[in-house]
Every structure is written in structure tokens, then in C-alpha cells.
Amino acid sequence: MTGLLGDAPVSKKLQQENDRHNPVMVLAVLAFLVVYIYLFTYASKSLDLPMPQDLSESLGLYVDHVFDVDRNVDSSLYVPFTWVFIKNDDERLVLFLGAGFAFLLVYFIPFEHKQRSLVFSSLIIIGVLYGMEGVSGLLCAHSLVYLILHPVSSFRLWIAFLPGFFGFWTFDPYMLLGSNVLIQSLLAGSISVLIYRYGILRLLAFSPAAKILRVVVVQSALITVFIGALIEGWLTGPWKLALGVLLFFWHWERLFMYHIDYQDGKIPKNISLMTYLSVFLTPGQISNWNWGATIGQGYAYTVNNFLCEDKNKLVMSGLQLWTVSLGYLIFGSWIHAGLLDFFNDQGILVYGRIEHMSSDFVFGSNLGPATVLLTTLLALMKWTFSWGGVLHFKVGLWRVCGYKIAPYFNYPWLSTNLVTLWSRFTFHYREFLVRAFYYPVFFKFFKGHTHLRIFTATMAAACFGNLIWGHMTEAMFYSNIESNVLLLSLKQWPYFVLLGLGITVSEFWLLHKKKTSRRPWTPDKYIGWDVLSAYVTLQYFALIHVFFYTTPEASLSDNFRLFLTGFGF
Incomplete structure (x- = not known):
């Protein structure tokens, strides 16, 4: 079933043939990282070089909304959930230096050790940025998942030592290593x-119990959210997760897809722990850990796309994405602010954030359709610039490290309908929803009723799965695990319903429209319709965000009135 989306397995011989060195590519990667370090960290100040803003002004370029108060480039590229360093500029420096180390290691190390080297370098970077607590939490959780999905016995029982050993350091971290602490951690491992x-092995021997255990570890994030909300209600205080567990939960959607590969028999029964870890621990995930959490998908996609092409070609494609990333990160806020100023100078009120518009509307401001439409459209553009810059960097780093990973964004503004938009916009997240929800429902229900079949599968993915599995849990991880956050997330349900309905209508239209050989954006007399279709698609998607980014004081009725204002009602 899910094999419809999988890439063909790549042979070891082909991977070795693709492992040819090119010093020019090595220098190019290091040069790009130097540019990132110069633009987004304090390195230039430490080296007594002119800061980026000083350099810009010395060239006569005075621009607003590009530089921050430190006179380097303001950026949405950062490392979340860490307090090891005071400044995010220092965290970015560690990230870029770590990326360079990981690249050099995986590029030059012998083939049989390449993916292991990425696990090794990732753990080093995570250790520097998050400390022992972050590393131990990830290793504790992932080793436990591995033991449940891939039972071990005899001489491999040593792996069962890891959850206890690392769990001790996760939930009771120590800054100084003493003999008593070490003995306690060894005892916990034993x-x-x-x-x-x-x-556990005896439970796994019984099929019903084994299924329950596997569901529990795979759905641990969702289970934790609901239990945490209940505990918060009983104890009148939020339940705070250990740092390493929180980092692991951001792997949850990929673990979901790993489990799909497991159920489909795509994962070898004798898979090693290191191979398992190589699916989840790569340098490309560390920046903005909670953004684009589905990049890399599951086992089959990750393993089959490692060195499936000449690695220098992959490096070049990664550098191309880094170039686009730089454009988004440097100029995104400047373009957005320029458009805001332009429309406001023309007498059209446009807000910088949807929440501000929602607040003014709730408290009595009279807003026109142009204000609602332009505010939501420019907010979508700003979000795309921010996310596009970060996620092109992340995917680019995956590619630089040898993986042929599809981009997260692929010219979403060229989408002429919502189905196409979901193929071009947040691609890996769309794949998660399609594999986990759309296909299982589509192939199981209403097989004799095409329209009902499409509608049900689409709503299962874009509405139900998107809300419960995709956003509600993430909202809880962004904040504390408490019932109030859960309720606020569930109040956003109209956004998901309208998104699902919009995609369904697009699917029906594509199903029944007259077949033609013409492709969208062909430069002919119909290109005007492509422009109009793209605008309508993006505007609808932007407009339904009034239900997502809303002021807490807004009622459901307020949000619907604001939504209808965009249509002139």
C-alpha cells in the first residue's frame, strides 16, 4: 500500500560507485558554511572583522528589516529548547561548525561507516547544544523503541541495558560524574x-500483547499529551517533559512512518541498533528541531535515498538549496515589510500579523475585505519565507551529507489548485498524512463509491489526522502539557475542516474536468487562468488561517464573521 510512495532500493555496489571524492565540492560546502557563520553569528566580531550591517553600509546599502540589534542578519534559523548558550548566535555557530565536521566525516570516511558517522557527529552536536540530558533522553527513548519493534536475545541483550542506563541520566542528570552516580546508573541499566x-520479551511472545506494546511506543507522544492534560487537571500544574524526551517526541511523526514501513515488511528483521539510529539521528534535523519534523520520512525513504546518486551531485543540489535559503532568510522580512508599507501608504489597512487583525476585529474595528485578504495573504508569504529559508537549509544539509531528500517546499506559489499546493507545500508533512491516514482509509472504505471514498480519505488526512496527530500534539510540545493548550488547539477545528473540504473539491474538479495535454504555466493564451487559479488557491489557503492564528478573546462566531468579511459579507 505505502510502497506506492517508496523509492527503489539502492544496491551497495551503486552506493560505492557514487562515493567519489571531489575537492572542489568540499571547498564549496565549507565556503557556504563560512558565509552562514559570517551572516548569522558573532564570529566576525570575534575575528575583528566588520559586522554584516557595517559591511552593507560601507557599500552604501542601507536596508531595514534585515539586520538585528547585534548588526548581523536577523534570522529564524535557530536551535530550540536549549539553554546551554545564552545567545542563539552562539548556538548557530556550534550548528554550522558541527555541520562542517559532519560533512567532512561522512564525505571522507570509508563507505561502510558513513551512516554511523552521521549518528556519531549528530550526538556530538546535540551533546554540545543540549548537554547530557538531551543525548541520554534520545538514546533512552530510541533504544526502548528499538527493543520493542526489534526484539533481541542472547548476546544482543546488552542493548536492553541502554534504556535504564540512559534513562537515569535523562530524568536525574548530574553535572559532575561521581562513583555513586555511576553505580546508580549501572544498576538502573542492569x-x-x-x-x-x-x-517484556515474554509479553512480545504473545501477539496481542506485542501489538499493544508497539502501538504504545509508536503513539507515545499522543498518549503522553492526553495523560499529561489529565495529570495537569488533577495536580493543578503543568507536566513538564524531560528535555531528551521532548526531543524524542519531535521524532514522533517519523517514527509513525517507520512503523508503517515495519508493518509493510520493508525493514530487515535483523536491523542493527546503529542502522535504526541512523534513520533518526542526522545533522539535518538539529536546526529548528521542531520545524519540518517529517523530513526524511521513515526507514525505506531514508535508507533507499542514501548515495543513490553521485555524492557530488547531491552536494551540488544541497548547495543550490542553501543559496535559496540565504535569499529567503536575508530578504524575506524586507520584502514583507516593504509590501506592508506599500499597501498602507495606498490607504489600505494591512496588518503585520493575523492575530492583531483578529484582536482589532473582536474589539469593534470595522475591517474591509481588502484588509482581510491582504493581511492573510502577506502573512502566508511571510511564513513561507521564514519556513522556506529554514527548511531549505535543513534539506540542503541532508543532501550535503549524502541523502537525496526531496525539498520541503517546491515553488508553492505555482499551485493552481489545493491538491497541487499540498504537493508543493510542506511536502514531507503531506507524505506523513497521506501514508498514515489517506491511504489506509482510501483502500478500506467505500470502495464502490468514488466520491465518498475520496471525501472520507481526504478528511481523515487533512482534517482529523492533521488536527489530532499533526498539530494538537505539537502545540502541547511548544507549550507545557496542560489542558488549556489542548482546548485551544481543538478550537482551531474550522481551519482543518475547511482545508479538507477545499482539497476535496479540488480532487472532484480534477476527477471530472476535461482531459487536456496542456500543462499549467504553459506560455499561451490560457496563462491568465493559471495566474488567477494560483491566486485563488493561495488566497483561500491564507484566508482559512483566521481560524488558526486568532486572538484568545475571539469566539467561533467572531472567527467566522472575519472569514466571511474576506468574501465581502
Whole structure:
């Protein structure tokens, strides 16, 4: 079923043939990282070089909304959930230096060690940025998942030592290593071996119990959200997650897709722990850990796309994405602010944020359709610039490290309908919803009723799965795990319903429209319709965000009135 989206397995021989060195590519990657370091960190100040803003002004270029108060380029590229460093500029410096180290290691190390080297370098970068607590939490959680999905016995039982050992450091981290602490962690590891050998393995021997255990570990993030909300209600205080567990939960959607590959028999039964870890621990995930969490998808996609092409070609494609990323990161806010100023100078009120517009509307401001339409459209543009810059950097780093990973964004403004938009916009997240929700429902229900089949599958993915699995859990991880955050997330349901309905209507239109060989954006007499279709598609998608980015004081009725204002009602 899910094999419809999978890439063909790549042979070891082909991978080795694609592992040819080119010093020019190495220098190019390092040069790009130097540019990133110069623009987005304090390195130039430490080296007594002119800061980016000083350099710009010395060339006669005075621009607003590009530089921050530190006189380097303001950026949405950062490392979340860490307090090891005071400034995010220092965190970015560690990230870029770590990316360079990871690249050099995976580029030159012998083929059989390449993917392991990425696990090694990722853990080093994570250790510097998040400390022992972050590394131990990830290793504790992932080793436990591995033991449940891939049971071990005899000489491989040592792996069962890891959840207890690393779990001790996750939930009771120590800054200084003492003999008593080490003994306690070793004891915790020994206890976890006994629990696994005489408890969990016996449960896994019974098929019903094994299925329940697998569902629990795969759906651990969602289960934690609901339990945490209940505990918050009982204890009148939010439930705070350990740092390493929080980092692991941002792997949840990819773990979901890994489990789909597991159910489809795409994962070898004798997969090693290191191969398992190589699916989840790569340098490309570390920046903006919680953005584009589905990049890389599951086992089959990651493994089959490693060195499936000449690695220098992959590096070049990664550098191309880094170039686009720089354009978004440097000029995105400047373009957005320029358009805001332009429309406001023309007498059209346009807000910088949808929440501000929502607040004014709730408290009595009289807004016109142009204000609602332009505010939502420019907000979507700003979000695309910000996310596009970050996620092109992330995917570019995946490619530089040897993976042929599809871009997260692919010219979304060329979308002439919502189906196409979802193929071009947040691609890897769309794949998650399609694989986890659309296909299972589509192939199981209403097989004799095409329209009902499409409608049900689309709403299962774009509405139900998107809300519950895709956004509600993430909203809880962004904030504390508490019932109020859960309720606020559920109040956004109209956005997901309208998105699902819009995609369904587009699917029906594509199903029944007259077939033609003409492709969108062909430069002919119909290109005007392409422009109009693209605008309508993007405007609708932007407009429904009034239900997503809303002021807390707004009621459901207020949000619908604001939505209808965009249509002139």
C-alpha cells in the first residue's frame, strides 16, 4: 500500500560507485558554511572583522528589516529548547561548525561507516547544544523503541541495558560524574535488562500483547499529551517533559512512518541498533528541531535515498538549496515589510500579523475585505519565507551529507489548485498524512463509491489526522502539557475542516474536468487562468488561517464573521 510512495532500493555496489571524492565540492560546502557563520553569528566580531550591517553600509546599502540589534542578519534559523548558550548566535555557530565536521566525516570516511558517522557527529552536536540530558533522553527513548519493534536475545541483550542506563541520566542528570552516580546508573541499566529479559520479551511472545506494546511506543507522544492534560487537571500544574524526551517526541511523526514501513515488511528483521539510529539521528534535523519534523520520512525513504546518486551531485543540489535559503532568510522580512508599507501608504489597512487583525476585529474595528485578504495573504508569504529559508537549509544539509531528500517546499506559489499546493507545500508533512491516514482509509472504505471514498480519505488526512496527530500534539510540545493548550488547539477545528473540504473539491474538479495535454504555466493564451487559479488557491489557503492564528478573546462566531468579511459579507 505505502510502497506506492517508496523509492527503489539502492544496491551497495551503486552506493560505492557514487562515493567519489571531489575537492572542489568540499571547498564549496565549507565556503557556504563560512558565509552562514559570517551572516548569522558573532564570529566576525570575534575575528575583528566588520559586522554584516557595517559591511552593507560601507557599500552604501542601507536596508531595514534585515539586520538585528547585534548588526548581523536577523534570522529564524535557530536551535530550540536549549539553554546551554545564552545567545542563539552562539548556538548557530556550534550548528554550522558541527555541520562542517559532519560533512567532512561522512564525505571522507570509508563507505561502510558513513551512516554511523552521521549518528556519531549528530550526538556530538546535540551533546554540545543540549548537554547530557538531551543525548541520554534520545538514546533512552530510541533504544526502548528499538527493543520493542526489534526484539533481541542472547548476546544482543546488552542493548536492553541502554534504556535504564540512559534513562537515569535523562530524568536525574548530574553535572559532575561521581562513583555513586555511576553505580546508580549501572544498576538502573542492569534492572532494565532484567525487566526486558523476564518481562517484556515474554509479553512480545504473545501477539496481542506485542501489538499493544508497539502501538504504545509508536503513539507515545499522543498518549503522553492526553495523560499529561489529565495529570495537569488533577495536580493543578503543568507536566513538564524531560528535555531528551521532548526531543524524542519531535521524532514522533517519523517514527509513525517507520512503523508503517515495519508493518509493510520493508525493514530487515535483523536491523542493527546503529542502522535504526541512523534513520533518526542526522545533522539535518538539529536546526529548528521542531520545524519540518517529517523530513526524511521513515526507514525505506531514508535508507533507499542514501548515495543513490553521485555524492557530488547531491552536494551540488544541497548547495543550490542553501543559496535559496540565504535569499529567503536575508530578504524575506524586507520584502514583507516593504509590501506592508506599500499597501498602507495606498490607504489600505494591512496588518503585520493575523492575530492583531483578529484582536482589532473582536474589539469593534470595522475591517474591509481588502484588509482581510491582504493581511492573510502577506502573512502566508511571510511564513513561507521564514519556513522556506529554514527548511531549505535543513534539506540542503541532508543532501550535503549524502541523502537525496526531496525539498520541503517546491515553488508553492505555482499551485493552481489545493491538491497541487499540498504537493508543493510542506511536502514531507503531506507524505506523513497521506501514508498514515489517506491511504489506509482510501483502500478500506467505500470502495464502490468514488466520491465518498475520496471525501472520507481526504478528511481523515487533512482534517482529523492533521488536527489530532499533526498539530494538537505539537502545540502541547511548544507549550507545557496542560489542558488549556489542548482546548485551544481543538478550537482551531474550522481551519482543518475547511482545508479538507477545499482539497476535496479540488480532487472532484480534477476527477471530472476535461482531459487536456496542456500543462499549467504553459506560455499561451490560457496563462491568465493559471495566474488567477494560483491566486485563488493561495488566497483561500491564507484566508482559512483566521481560524488558526486568532486572538484568545475571539469566539467561533467572531472567527467566522472575519472569514466571511474576506468574501465581502
